Amino acid sequence: MFSLPITLTHARDRPYKQQIARQIETLICSGRLQDGNRLPSITRLASLLQVSKNTVLGAYELLIDSNLIHSEPSRGYFVTPRHGRNGKRAIPDFVLDAPAGFSTRSVNRARASGVHVPPPSLPVRFDFKVGRPSVHAFPLRAFIHLSNQLLRHAGAAMADYTPPEGLWGLRLQIADYLSGSKGIKADPEHIIITAGTQEALSLIASHFLDRHAGAVHESPGYTGFYRLLDRHQAQAYPVPVDEHGLRTDLLPEHPVQLAFVTPSHQYPLGHTMSTARRQELLEWASRKGALIIEDDYDGDFCYGPALPAPLAAMSPRQVIYLGSFSKTLGPGLRLGYMVCPPALTPGLIARKALLNNGSPWLTQAVLARYFDEYDYTRHLQTVRRRYLEQRNTLIQGLKQIWPGSQSISGENAGMHLALRLPGHGPDAAAVANAALRRGIRLYPLDQAASAEIEPSVSRHLLFGYARLDSADIRQALRLLSLTLSRLY
């Protein structure tokens, strides 16, 4: 059944194919046509609109050129999922002029924080993208219920600026959560709500870094921090990691302002930093007067023995602790938080005010009330059970493909693991390319992280296992196994 509201009008300067394309574009962009929806066949739409098949074909071709729809052989035309689109406008009816640097755009974007990966060159059926939660992780019904409750009386809240540091109620709930789950005794006063971890890093970078500053980061490590160092022209000191986390014996003796670490689940290799290393890091930072950034991006999920105490619990005055709801609820929310050493809080709140005057009211208010009326910890447990099962399926499959000779790291926490390929045979890029031809997207480490001084980098693949369910993971690995049997 096709009942899309498309109206054609006679106009000399507006060919039918453009009118059709423009209206379908609006239907897609406004959400009436959803990702993966099938469009009517050319014959059917031509007959409905009483135009020639060539006109409809022309319209569909405009939309295909814009990556808004795609055709699947012998199945028909489908709306392309949002993340597969490159955003190019369908009908350039009022383009000012073609931007000179247009072709550099996806490069530019991928060079930013690293979370927006360039669209794949081939259609993807199974995507092992790192850092995406399951679509079932978001508590939709609770959020609908609470949004309704809150919006009814939102006139006054919408008519004013939110406090730059975030809503008090949400900060209070986060303090309670951190105290109960992580042993971090933070006063809500020193918690600042941000639009996710990346915004927290931007605030910290603009507050502490200039061209004379130095900062330690893990290598391989999170691109979003490394790029900020680059932008601020700060001196970057990459420090390698091993299975106990950051190699504290290789910390620099130069003056350094910041040290960025991911102790719960090192990004990207997934090691958990040992308590001994944590102590050594704190001692080093204390000698240097350096501030530690503890990015606990996905440490809310743990499958093995309990994680050691966070650095922020061991020495709150030395550490800015970063938490995020992107992994536990969803990155579409754009909410995270930073727990600041008390003396640094006022300055960082002023930074946040100068940056964007605070985060949106509604999502903060809904989330605060969600904490109050629902059980966030139980939500995490439910999601954790799901991820545990998916992780086990993945590990089992990987061990069948590479029996004995691979090595897996990072499987005890978070939402992804790293696979080190055997020393012989194709490298990570070759495996990923072969997989992509079968519709499986894999992520070689050097595409998903900054990696300056890691020699074995070309042999690591990252597998995010949160978004695909166990059946998908099994199917993807079966396909992958078939594909690889030809490579080895």
Added chain:
Amino acid sequence: MFSLPITLTHARDRPYKQQIARQIETLICSGRLQDGNRLPSITRLASLLQVSKNTVLGAYELLIDSNLIHSEPSRGYFVTPRHGRNGKRAIPDFVLDAPAGFSTRSVNRARASGVHVPPPSLPVRFDFKVGRPSVHAFPLRAFIHLSNQLLRHAGAAMADYTPPEGLWGLRLQIADYLSGSKGIKADPEHIIITAGTQEALSLIASHFLDRHAGAVHESPGYTGFYRLLDRHQAQAYPVPVDEHGLRTDLLPEHPVQLAFVTPSHQYPLGHTMSTARRQELLEWASRKGALIIEDDYDGDFCYGPALPAPLAAMSPRQVIYLGSFSKTLGPGLRLGYMVCPPALTPGLIARKALLNNGSPWLTQAVLARYFDEYDYTRHLQTVRRRYLEQRNTLIQGLKQIWPGSQSISGENAGMHLALRLPGHGPDAAAVANAALRRGIRLYPLDQAASAEIEPSVSRHLLFGYARLDSADIRQALRLLSLTLSRLY
């Protein structure tokens, strides 16, 4: 009727007064107790909870100390409105340590973008704050309807990062609006969604400014831009304004990267820049190779003759145009946009990605659909009629208080006007102080704007008239008139 769920438990280290205070705090912070709600009397709560009156009094005192509630003589205890709170935690049961610089906090915050004003020292009944829309301006019912529609299928959207440049559907709608209402022919491709104008300015500043850069800004002018220059250690060139807008004859001959202007309704004096001045500014910028930032923060409301064509319509390659939904819908949304010259778009999108990976999905999706299913232009007209009436009431009242000898500027557009006090008599600060003692908050220009080189600055008062309805404005001005009769 008092039916708040407060439960007391015996615990040696948790006195009842702390338990009561903590639970009332949670009720306030989670929104169950709303701004202005009356709390039960001490006698009543003591009898309900079966504790002594001293215990309840102790709890209330803790909450008063935290600015969460306040007492009104012979009326009782009330929840303090959010913006009156300083955010100090009620019960410091796990405070780490007292931050040394705590007292500098409100100063720091006010020193940021200027939109968060320090709380008043006395209770305020009529607040003429600039830049706050009416609480009736936000289309609540439409947003509730659309949020419900969209959240039902939001699992996938919440589970992924939004595009850093914003949702395509929203950018398309903004392009259509700008084309129809402002004559700006922008391709959606070159529109970037931001968390309001301040975020756009932050992005621009971090993209173009360093310690060797120079930037022109209006004086008096918008604090949020001036502070960014300061943070980036860029050279600021303040240029005066008159009734035709920026004094283009006084533009500097030094090398300059950016020029920030508010041509529709100069902030804070409210003049509209003449077409001749616009041309002169564009010619100057062209000679200098400078980029113009056109901040159209409240130009969607116009009460006199139509505004001249925006600079971005006259010369799109030279201008970044900034628009905001903070004034037309509400600042609680945290949504605005920038229209970029095509060649600069990719770089600025990468900046936005590095800053915070994009704006939240839901508010963008709701707004895109709001444009699609409702009539934004008609919404603006409805709000405009309301503001016109309030503006007329305000002007009439001001002319009665200062017949003949005052001068009013900025009344032809926007949501505030500026009053220049007569040359004799008390200055703006004295009038504002006298008014505050009667519960009327007025804003001397030098508290609400950066003003380096304006000699008459101490005689200007700003009046935001969007938030108070006509009856309130009339009553406030009657009170003000009585108060001032003693000053003159």
